[in-house]
Amino acid sequence: MSSADTPKRSMRTPLGRVRNLGAAHSGTSDFWRQRITGVAMTLLMIPALVIIMMLLGRNQVYVAQTLSSVPVAVILLLFIFACTWHMKIGMQVVIEDYVHNEKLKLVLIMLNNFFSVGVALAATYAILKLSSGV
Numbered sequence: 001m002s003s004a005d006t007p008k009r010s011m012r013t014p015l016g017r018v019r020n021l022g023a024a025h026s027g028t029s030d031f032w033r034q035r036i037t038g039v040a041m042t043l044l045m046i047p048a049l050v051i052i053m054m055l056l057g058r059n060q061v062y063v064a065q066t067l068s069s070v071p072v073a074v075i076l077l078l079f080i081f082a083c084t085w086h087m088k089i090g091m092q093v094v095i096e097d098y099v100h101n102e103k104l105k106l107v108l109i110m111l112n113n114f115f116s117v118g119v120a121l122a123a124t125y126a127i128l129k130l131s132s133g134v
Contacts, residue, residue, distance in 0.1 A: 030089055030092070030093060033085070033089055034086060034089045034090060034093075037082045037083075037085050037086035037089065038086060040078070040082040041079065041082045041083055041086060044075060044078055044079040044082060045079070047075045048075060048076060048079040051066070051072055051075065051076060054066065060130075063130055064130050064131065064132075067127060067130045067131035068131050068132070072131075073127055073128075073131045076127050077124060077127060080120060080123045080124065080127070081120060084116050084117075084119050084120040084123075085116070085120075087116060087119075088112060088113065088116035091112045091116075092109055092112055095108045095109055095112060096109075
């Protein structure tokens with residue numbers, strides 16, 4: 001029997017070999033999303049830090065005036081969205097890798113999603129409220 005006649009040994013199912021996906025059935029989408037949000041955070045970090053440093057020790061009127069500038073508010077909002085999305089993906093990967101009880105895993109992933117959305121909404125509300133001067 002030649003090596004061409006012997007089946008190739010693999011841990012993947014035939015369907016998994018055809019679709020070329022791993023056990024998670026999602027390929028590398030989370031990997032790439034996390035890399036993209038990481039690059040976005042890196043690019044937005046310097047302007048966000050400059051803005052935050054400018055606002056340290058200032059009164060609310062100065063902060064509202066600075067945040068009422070559209071580019072400043074957009075930079076901070078993009079930074080917040082990139083950070084919370086990156087956080088959500090990272091925690092989800094940790095939960096999927098290290099929590100083996102399926103029901104607990106589902107609950108933790110749901111809580112992670114709610115927490116991430118809550119953080120993003122609270123930060124967005126704060127920036128929009130300060131930028132509107134109300």
